[in-house]
Amino acid sequence: MRGFPFFLTCLLVAAGVFLAARWTENGYVFFAGYVVLQYIVLAIAWNILGGYTGYVNFGIAGFFAIGAYTTVAVEKLVPLPLPVVMLAGGAVSGLLGLGMGYLTLRLRGVFFSIATLAMAVVAQTFMVNWDFVGGSAGAFTIRPMTTPYFGMDYIRYLFLLMLGLVVLAVVVARAIERSRLGDGFAAIRDDELAAEASGVPTLRLKLIATAMSGAFMGMAGAPLPFYVTYLDPPSAFSLAYAVNTIAMPLIGGTASWMGPLIGAVLLASLQQLVTVTISSAVNLLIVGLMLVGFIIIAPRGIIGWFGIGAGKRRRGRGR
């Protein structure tokens, strides 16, 4: 499928998801669904760097929380429409990604991962000490009951925005996979020296990947203050975001955008279900068990079962 028909298909599917959620006439579906959608974006974003170029980022919570804190800061200065604020969060986290990429250009493997974790800790420390956005005491954000226009229920509005972001993330991730950029990412992941020798500007591509990945995480985090209404550093920078976000592509498969999507839907839905039926304390246990299980039965993720991945789908692509 070409880019535009695919985009339309995504919109149709998204519309279907929204209508189905409305049809349940259960407000909780939107509340829980928002979290699932947020994780789809995070997982796809993580995969742009981790899956395509092979650089494992542990600092997810940093990018995500910086996006959320951008909203808190913007709210205090000039209240803007949320979609605009999301773009701002994306810009800030994208810049953070660029900076992180720049500082860690020479780091590979586990050293890169540790540096990203350190980045998240530094960002958290910074926020704890920045009183303007609430410091260690945290910040309250008032969630309106309804949107100013159309009078839509605000949680539904957040759900809808996140759904739109999912569509954007899917379309972008798929476009990357099918482009020269995606080929360059794959070359970097497989062998950086050989990639350079084949003309791939590895440093530049890595920066593109860290910036794009960070930007999507920031956009995913931007609506968070309105969703939780109270944001403090320990919850915004919770390690659970990193653990879940990394587990999802690993479960679903890292070779294509479908992997993080499937993994996120599966894991996040299960967690939402368990939160209601048992307790949220079991969530991390679920992640652990699923990770171990999938590493044993599906080392290339769920999409690996269907032969999606290695030796891609490029024949007849005609570029």
Added chain:
Amino acid sequence: MSGALLDVAGLGKRFGGFVALEAIDLAVAAGERVGLIGPNGSGKSTLVNCISGTLRNETGQVRFAGKVMDGMAAHRRTRLGLARSFQLPRPFHSLTVTENLLIPIEYVVHQRGEGRVDLIARCAELLEMVGLAGRGDDLPAGLTQVEMRKLELARAMAAEPRLLIADEAMAGLSHQEVDDILTLLVRLNDQGVTIIMIEHIMRAVMQFSQRLVVLVAGRKIADGVPEEVIRNPEVERAYLGE
């Protein structure tokens, strides 16, 4: 030397305290076929790495097509027309054989703004040339070590270089296959590609080279007409031992 396509002057490279290359001078004219030989560990691959930008030399200078290469990233050198194959094949293992060749085509050939070719046909042609016809959809893991060498060579050729450095592309090949690759390299050379061939198979080196360069323990000890170079007592000593 002016007018040389590749001009290496006083190049030195150390690994910690170990001097891998010392004061190497080497000029290669456009269109030349040069053989580079030397015992194991004499620094041949290290020299290739310094020329192609995979490693940084501490001293000396590399000029290619009149441009100073020092500090230039490897991918830019490749784009300028300086391609190399790796001695130990380094295929992109998650990509098919054809996709391996697409990388340099997309990032080097297209980058030069030359007319876009039918990618699949071009890849098939390259695979045919190196004797990998029909293997395009395989993953590198499905290739033998020898086939990976051929892929390595095809990938370097895919960049359509002005200077091709083949680092032991023929190790392990059968007599017939060596002849096939030799024919291929000579044909490339006829089309104007300058070639430096690193090889332990003396038959191939002697047949191929218009000029022979010998490295021993990081130093260039001979450079000249192949027949004379191999009769050089110093070269004989290096190869046959004291």
